[in-house]
Amino acid sequence: ANEVLANGVFDATVVRPEVACHIRGWIVNGTNLISTLPNRQETLKLIDGLDFMVVIDTMPAEITGYADVVLPECTYLERYDDLRISQGKEPTVALRMPAVEPKYDTKPGWWMAKTLATKMGLGDYFPWKNIEEYLDYRLKGIGSSLKEMQKIGVKKLPADASIYFADDLSDFSVDTDSGLIELYSEQLAELNFDAMPVYTEHEKPEAGFYRLIYGRAPTHTFGRTANNPILYETMKENDVWVHPSVAKLWGLKTGQYVRLENQDGVVSGKIKVLVTERIRHDSVYMVHGFGHVDKRLTRAHNKGASDSQLITKYKVDPIMGGTGMRVNFVTFKLEDAA
Incomplete structure (x- = not known):
């Protein structure tokens, strides 16, 4: 829900006279767009129209063959990644840390981002020396540290809220016009969408398909x-x-x-x-x-x-x-x- 949909990026890349600006370059990080997106020919046409494309990957996937620049990333066993935070009845924080040193001329993604930002004069957005300092700062906010997490790997946290919406629902409301759970949406109706889901029959295959x-x-x-x-x-x-x-x-x-x-x-x-x-x-x-x-x-x-x-x-x-x-x-x- 907090990520950009791929077809939205595509729409912003297509050159159309009614659009004042459009994307001219992509940075593709760990995603082989050739095999992950529908309509491969449409993807290749968009790539061909770009001015510049950088691909970050651990493998020579098909997408790397279309890149202007390939930045080889070390694998997850060779790098720190950001913390994995899991919500639920028993919240946890987990650390991914390197098991071995990176091989060949590879670097972790955080190093690429920080180095490029610094060269572009945007280093203030990465106000830490390295990923270890960044992780330690975050972990100290929950009463832990990188040193502790290197030993235990996963830290369980106390649940600070009920597993339900609230213990007392008398004043509870949801983010709708009525404040209630709506089976019929006036907002969707005003936008000319179905206010309630309407069954649409699926397309059927031809004989032999x-x-x-x-x-x-x-x-x-x-x-x-x-x-x-x-x-x-x-x-x-x-x-x-x-x-x-x-x-x-x-x-x-x-x-x-x-x-x-x-x-x-x-x-x-x-x-x-x-x-x-x-x-x-x-x-x-x-x-x-x-x-x-x-x-x-x-x-x-x-x-x-x-x-x-x-x-x-x-x-x-x-x-x-x-x-x-x-x-x-x-x-x-x-x-x-x-």
Whole structure:
């Protein structure tokens, strides 16, 4: 809720005569936009129109090939990060600290930000010598210290509020015009939105096509760890889950390679079939983060298929701007899956 939506950044980058100014440069930090955003060709067109792009990453992900400058970041095992603060019934503060020294010519993100700011005359926004001083200052505000956190890692804090809104709800109100929880929103009605949610029937696939569903695997972190040697051995590629009735219709078997073609004619890399009743008969499922095309990712290169490549359509929520990407349909291509 406190982050900028990617499609908002895109809208601000597109050159349009009715807009007085637009973004001319990007700093992309730890995000492989080529495989994380829908409509890859739209992303590449925007990148091509930029004056300047800096990419910060720990891996030679595809996005680094489009950068004017690449700033190599050390991995999370080689750096301090900001504190992880978790709310809840038992609040906690956790420290991520380096286990080993950084390798090669890599630096932590905080060092890049502070060094660049100093060179630009903005060093006053980083009024600390290093990340250790910054973390120690923050931790002392809760009666701890960096020295203590280096020993214990996670600090539990006393809960200073009820787990409910309040113990006495007689004077409680919410931030609406009525002060109550509203099932019908006058604010939305005034803005010509549905005052109450109205069911919208989903688009149905054509015969022989199936809704593309994607998700995560506990082994990998999005697409960032596909080239990690240990995690690669655990999960080298993704599968496409296919319902048994669909597999019978197409003559598919578990372990067989196929390619997927979406409604716009985009064809994926080859991917193994997994016949399972864990997926509906009108959909297929695949884990996100595979199908890398950068040869520098020597293990992950061309392993599995990219769901992002097949997501050429998306829907934008008209009220809050969120992006829905499970609106694409795919079919199977068998003849050239070898």
